Amino acid sequence: MKRIWIYGVAIMLALPFTQGCVSNKKYQSLQTEYNEMQTREQELNKRYQEAQQKLSSTTTRVSGLEDQIASERANVKALQDALDKCLASSNQGNVNISKLVDEINASNRYIQHLVNAKNRSDSLNMVLTNRLTRSLSREEMRDVDVQVLKGVVYISLSDNMLYKSGSYEISERAGETLSKIAKIIMDYKDYDVLVEGNTDNVPISKPNIRNNWDLSVLRGSSVVQALQNEYGVDPRRLTAAGRGEYNTIADNATESGRARNRRTQIIITPKLDQFMELIDKAPEGGGNDQDSAAASTVPADTLRMQ
Structure with missing residues (x-):
């Protein structure tokens, strides 16, 4: 808020000078566009924070499930x-x-129940990943990297394939690749999708784009709108975000490193309610003394990892 106030004061002080350089109509148009950009950035940042919290919660639950399995095995050994x-x-x-x-x-x-739950989640992710990689051509695979990390599918797309240089406008070349990704997303309706823009650390110099934060968020938003408007993905499953130059995977000191850092990630995650249903589902034969004994060794609060 303080920065926006300072910008406002600066605009008011510069008004007499700018009116001498450009028409009042053009100045008002630029001012309106700037205000719209500010509002859009605030909305995107809010959605980004919500998506980050959701992604962090999913990752924590997957990690906690692995810890729970290890703990149960140790418990069996002690009983034996x-x-x-x-x-x-x-x-x-x-x-x-x-x-x-x-x-x-x-x-x-x-x-065994916990192992089966984790295996089922991992299997769904692997099927999704295999379907996507099989649908991509060899040329597309040079610009697309697909990984499964801690129960989450990451699809990383290079910026030189997705966008026009220094822009957030999606190139024609990217259309076919995005259509294949969109088809996978639509087939897996129980998954949410976070689209996250990333840049290198070279300062951007474009009208109405203040810095790499703006550029990364606008790029994420462009992909989200393409998935919604051109390929029919339900917008309620989509979140646009940007991490600027601060989520590096390579050294920005080299051109090859900067090229790797300039990317957009489409992150596909299981919905939390579906994930918790897998975890909380009782083993077969529940309700007898044996299952009650098992439940007594693992408190419900521990299972939810809250």
């Missing part, structure tokens, strides 16, 4: 050790061996 000691020592005959065996079996079933 206790059973071995019980069987080896007649002095521990007061231990309820039958109950201990039931507890081990219940824990094993619960571990």
Whole structure:
């Protein structure tokens, strides 16, 4: 807000001078365009923050699931050790061996349930990734990188394929590639999509684009609007964002490094309600004493990782 106020004062002070250089109509048009850009940037930044929180929450849940599996395996080992000691020592005959065996079996079933849930999520991501890579030509694959990291699909597109140089306008060359990505997105309706622009650290010098932050957000927004308007993707699943020059994957000191950093990422993530349904779904045979024993070893709050 402080920066916008300063810009406003600067515009008011410069008014007498600018009116001498350009017509009042052109000045008013530029002022209106600037105000619209400010409003648009604020809206995009708000959506970006919401998407970042959602992406962070999804990544945390996937990581927590892996920790939960490891913890359950350790619990089974401890129970097995206790059973071995019980069987080896007649002095521990007061231990309820039958109950201990039931507890081990219940824990094993619960571990398998967690593993199955994670495998199902990973399998969906791998199918999505394989379908996309098979649909892309060899030439397209030089400008597109597809990865699955911690349960999230990342599609990275180079800027020289997507945009006209120094612009956020999508090139004709990118249309066919975006149409293939859009088809995959529309086939997987239970996934949300974050489009995130990234730049190198070379300052931008264009009318109405103040810096690389503006450029990255506008590029993300351009791809989102193309997915919506040209390929029919539901806009409620889409979020546009930009990270400027601050999310590097290579050294900006070299031209090749800067080229890698100039990219737009389409991030496809499972919706959180679907993910939590997989985690919270009870193992088969729930409701008996064995499953109750398993539940007692893993508190529900821990499963939700809140």
